[in-house]
Amino acid sequence: MLTKVKxxxxxxMAAALAMDESILDADQVENLIKFCPTKDEMDLLKGYTGDKELLGKCEQFFLELMKVPRVESKLRVFLFKIQFKSQVTDFKKSLNTVNSACEEVRSSLKLKEILKKILFLGNTLNEGTARGSAIGFKLDSLLKLTDTRATNNKMTLMHYLCQVLASKSPALLDFHEGLVSMEAASKIQLKSLAEEMQAIIKGLEKVKKELESSANDGPVSEIFCKTLKEFIGASEAEVGSLRELYSVAGRNADALALYFNEDPAKCPFEQVTATLLNFVRLFRKAHDENLKQAELEKKKAQKEAEAENAEGSSLRKKG
Structure with a gap:
């Protein structure tokens, strides 16, 4: 690592203590952390009283680091500062995606109408049975529409649904266009968001603790403390608004499950979005297959008509 240091x-070390991001980037700081001397290495070097120039570059590097109290902790604080902005930006993006997906689903009148028609179809199929007067259905039933097939084993209930919509309510066929955040939201895990939120909060707490400890370091940490105070002042407000946004996303995620009358504990956000995304894909696939089948039947009818016309023409000539 030291051979690459120019x-x-x-x-x-002055750049590290000043937390100067124009001189040291995240990779360089990570390397500095990785190669911090161990306690045994420091104990060995503490006892050295000879000419420091006679030491190898590695030992000289260790001695330079040892001039700074809690050097590894300071370097970790510097790394947190470098990564903070992008970390917050990415986290906000994920939270906004969750909020957008929840809003899109709950405000989609087209999706609501399709769900009504699915319920009607289910009740029609089950007419005369105990299940024929249902007032609702489980969310995962959406994915079972492809399991129910006609007697010819070619058309499923999903195909029939798309066929009915195309005939009577074609405006509903593009309902998926209003769910633009669904695919991105389906890749987000709420557990990961919770861990990310905790990492940011704990990271800032460690920064504050290091500032308290560094106040007694003397001149060696003066610039470090000054820079750190400025960073904490700016980042505390950022983390405060982030926590609020995280809480809103959590409430929206639970509300999305409740919107479908599901228990958020048993049918969490990840399951809801995955089910809806799969339903959209199966729906669009079935609709495309219906269009292709209709086109084939049209061509077949044209060929049959042409053959009949040709046969009729031949008979007239003979006559």
Missing amino acids: MPLPDM
Whole structure:
């Protein structure tokens, strides 16, 4: 690692303590953390009283790091600062995706109408049975529409649904166009969001603790403390708004399951979005297959008509 360092070691440590991102990037700081001396290595070097220039570059590097109290902790704080902005931006994007997906589903009148028609179809099929007067159905039943097949084993209930909609309510066929956030939302795990939120909160707590400890370091940490105070002032407000956005996303995720009369604990956000996304894909596939089948039948009818016309013409000539 040291062979790649093109600046003098004292300058590198000065940049680290000043938390100067224009000189050191995240990869370089991670390497510095990785190669911090162990306690045993520091104990060995503490006892060295000879000429430091006679030491190898690695030992000189260790001695430079040892001039700074809690150097590894400071470097980790610097790394947190470098990554903070992009970490917050990515996290906000995920939370906004969750909120958008929930809003799109709950406000989709077209989806609501399709669900009504599915319920009507189910009740029609089950007429005369105990299941023939249902007032609703489980969300995962949407994926079972492809399991119910006609006697010819070619058309499923999903195909029939698309056929009915195409005939009587064609405006509903593009309902998926209003669910633009669904695919991105289906890739988000609420557990991962919780872990990310905790990582940001705990990271900022560690930054504050290091600032308290560094206040007693003396001149070596003056610039470090000054820069860190400015960073904490700006980031605290950012984390506060982030926590609020995270809470809103959590409430919306639960409300989405409740919208379908599902228990958020048994049918969490991930399951709801995955089910809806799969339903959209199966629906569009069935509709496309219906269109292809209709086109084939049209061509077949044209050929039959042409053959009949040709046969009729031949008979007239003979006559």
